[in-house]
Amino acid sequence: MSGVRPDITAIRPYGDTLDDGRIQMSFTLPMEASEQAREAARQIALGMGLDDVTVVHMRDLGEGFSFHVLYARVTVSVDASRIVVAKVTTPVLGFDEVNEYIAARYSRKLRVVGACTGSDAHTVGLDAIMNMKGYAGEYGLERYSGFQTWNMGAQVPNEDLIARAVQVDADAILVSQVVTQKDVHVRNLTNLVELLEADGVRDRFVLVVGGPRVSHELALELGFDAGFGAGTLPPEVASYLAQTCLTRATAATRADDDGGV
Template structure:
């Protein structure tokens, strides 16, 4: 039963079907499926589409539709995940966004979701986020981590701008800055003195936990 529902969730992503994704997410919770496993099935669908995108078998409009389906399902699953993760403890706040000038969101959404499933209190600022807004929201939420994604070579320098901005404001040491995205490498992260680099969503969660010394 659970396996069928998980497969159905994945298929809604591959079919770019927002309504079906919402229905499948509700079905998963009603059937007692672990919401983290449900998100994993959705992620499998997005990863498969990502491979197809690289092979030019699908294109950006389809990826955006799949992202919308993912968000629909997540709107049902995420509250349950947060409830489970925050019972009896205060979740660590994280601010995440795609940097200024960049409107790509699928990869960033994946990272935000996996951080949520890992128990972080994730505040997604969306796309085209200026360095000043990253700082404003991080201070407001008392965030420990700022995660900045870039998916375009022309916007990658904004990750450096963010770190330079934090240094100029005298608050660089107050935050762990993680960078990632399709055009980002460990070499780049080292060059701009980021605290960590996430090659993918799972790696980002692991480096966040390591830097915060949490299990």
């Protein structure tokens, strides 16, 4: 591959040689492992428009289920040069820079309340961002001198999260959603925004959601200010909050000067 520049206006996956379109995929069928199940898996892949389909691995998953790994060839390509992706654009600062940024512009710490909401009990992601120890060698928000944090933990009802944010006069609310089965995260996140709006407090907070299946685009769609996905590092969130809370505060002061709320 070295020295070969792929044409990003017609990009496609590759396995052995550039542009060969080779992919690997896997899925589960609600049928016990059998030659019939193997053929069903192959036909599903053909139905997806794939070529050269081979089921290279089939494993029984217990009563009535089988797991399949397939190799196949993709025939389509996309023009990646025309793709525009919504993403957080605030510059990422280092740990000290964030603290200096906040100290230079605010007379207090920024207050951040976080929770895994609804039925979600996956706290590891939120802890990675908020807890002292942090994640991947980067300290979490708790360790920054510029933030005061409340990590409410798992399975927090949206109503309780809002009540705490109002009580401590938070600058930002952080929500973690890891379980996405049957779009439960979409319903839960939508409910949070609706409750904030019904209480007339949506604009008081910078509202952030994170999780492995969360994108900035989805977050904006659901009425959040930002979304952070898999592999997010604490300084990315700290930098975003420092810079965005300031914009929010400046706008609010201006509204006050104009006789607004």
